[in-house]
Amino acid sequence: MSPDSKKTFRLDGREIPFREGQTVFDAAMAAGVYIPHLCHNPDFEPHSSCRLCTVIVNGRPFASCTQPAVAGQDVRSDTPELNEMRRDLTDMLLVEGNHYCPACEKSGSCRLQATAYALGLQDSHFPQLFPHRDVDASHPDIILDRDRCILCGLCVRISRSVDKKNVFTMTGRGIATTIVVDSPSGLLADSKVSRDDEAVQHCPVGALMMKGEAFKVPIGQRPYDRAPINEDSVARFRAREAALHG
């Protein structure tokens, strides 16, 4: 622990130490407390769009992935009300796209599926919206299935900031928002994307997948088959923290 780790805030009644500049989310995860999240990946800049990580700070709701930790503040996260809202948000993401977990190649390593399990979402409550979105299978190595996209924007952020290619962006607005690919034809095959791109590796769902690799790890041995996403996320986050800050 760094010397200034004496600063703390309360999270569901428990004192959580934090470093200056950390968010509520970072500090909670480092302390071993899981806050559900989908659009956030701590290795990349936060987006605060999925809203699953919403917590109540001093009585007001905020996305914990962007909310700075402040000494002495009172944070509520694991409450029945917030967990029900997280279930509803996850349900909204499921009905907004066309998801078919039992047949999906990503099953077992899909964060949406695993988060739904972790939150106790047994089935869809909201009516399906059945969107019509294009599948782009033009690329030899990569498939973009917009039906399974949850618009977390990770591919957009990573392609821009890490791959420096700006392959992905979003168009449309509201419920019609979709991912567009940068190429003259708008197709992946004509874009600069390649199989090694970080943007392709970090899709939390089955929207961006490598062709021919779907079953390399058999179903049953995939990350969230072995451990629920809350344990897996916290373990990964703490390993990352240890590597970065010792």
Next chain:
Amino acid sequence: MWREEAPPAMDELRGILESHERDPGELLQILIKAQHAYHYIPDEAVALIADHLRVTRAHVRGLVGFYSFLSDTYLGEYVVYLSDNITDRMQGSTGLATYLCNRLNVTLGQTRQDGRVSVHFTSCTGMCDQGPAGLVNGVAVTRLTRLRMDLIAELINARQPLDAWPRELFLVEDNFRRSDVMFRRAFDPGAALKAAMLRGGDETLKEIQHEESVDPSSGHARRQGADETLKELYRSDLRGRGGAGFKAAIKWETCRDISALERYVVCNADEGEPGTFKDRVLLTTYTDVVFEGMTICGYVIGASRGILYIRQEYWYLKSHLEAVLARRREADLLGRNILGSGFAFDIDIHWGAGAYIAGMETALIESIEGRRAKPRKRWPLPVVAGLNRRPTVVNNVETFAAAANIALKGGAWFAGHGTSHSAGTKLFCVSGDCERPGIYEYPYGVSVREVLRDCGGLDAQAVQISGPSGVTISRLEFDRNLAFEDLSTVGTCMIFGPQRDMFEVVRNFAHFFRHESCGLCTPCRVGTSLLAALVEKVAAGKGSPMDVAEVQRISQLLKTTAHCGLGQTAPNHLIDSLLKFRGDWDKRMMTTEFVPAFDLDAALHEARQLTGRDDALAHL
């Protein structure tokens, strides 16, 4: 769908690109001009623009897909948008749209086979006091009637250029019905700025520049007049007129005190809240006051650049606004050496392209920077890192007008009007079922009843305060006061007479929010869609108590988890309506506990067709 025979020549676009710097921040402005030139953004244009600005084609397509007034399909030589606000509907817009489409022989939303014309609906165009209204090739048309639709159809069929159309079609009136202390008399351009510069200083402007001192905390030169004007702003207790009501002096001082090489003044003239049109009137008749308020802000905070971000619905004001800016430059009220004081400040105009969300200050900044108007993360605030990540004051049109008045007459004068928590006067946009719709200036604290009495709308059953994102009040609440401490408001009163079906009001508002959600966050993107679908289910006579519970549940989710004010306020009208006008819901509801949204028997239709069966057992 209409297809062009050959790709359009791009000469005009090349000219447009030459007139713009290779700054990605110019993207939206270029796209607007290209849209006006070609009536869509062809692929060839996407490629040229992307190359010119060194951005990706996907980025350009991202903007075209986001803003309502940009299109990737050809819309026709004449593009008609009809305002779809509830007040326009109450004035007969729906029937008029059908009438016009019949006269033109077009299907709503589709370009006519010969490529001449298309007709669409758009969110409120800000002409509620003279509706039904619309836009033809970006220019506002008002008081539409069947007679006017006949004329418009004739002019389009005869391919008459807009310049040759009768002027009365484009007539926009101020309808300024009541003025109070702020807008009572004519404004002398430069008077407020001079007062600000002279405040606390010597009598002649020339001496002001010798009183500059360098403030160690901000590192830039301070002028005594600026400090004294800021004090007056504090004394005035002016709160932002855009809705949130943040104290203007705190915002200005915070921005001034942050160390930066440049800071900006942004005037938010993107009044997209349906039922709101006060900025339009201010920018038409009190243009100098607004620009002067921006200039005074620049002077106080030490900015040299101001931007007026204005919605495209007010495109017809373009030459007027540019002429006023030119005149002010001529008079040394803008430019490198304002009034000989050495203070440099100028104002650019940035146009919006049909996005209600752009009224949200961080989304507005994104739009000025040439991106999709998505609200930014909560921190840092624009006063710390706004436009180009530099300290930025974003205020509403009316706030700058008030600031100019305060600079001229002093903070105490301003604070002497209104209430203890809401100083000064406020403009109210009155529309709907009343005899005299228009703009009314009142001191804060005026009761709804007084407004209704003055405009001739006392028989109202409801008033929508602040537009769809605001509050619906019933007759029982007409003695409530319009002020931050009671009915906080951007200044909008949409009046609904006793004959109105209040369910049709929520139906209109629910679709408005579905259409205007930016799509960034889950609750707003999906929630506004689910809410609109539930409202439609009730409208179709298939609503059950479970659906009402569902509306309430989703509404609560939006209020708690949405990323920005749009999503957080989008369900207000539903919650209020269920509380206060439940009767208009109930008369449509089924009495059973639950009714599915889909028809089980109809769902078997395809299977029956495939199997060739239509006997009794093939039905449910």
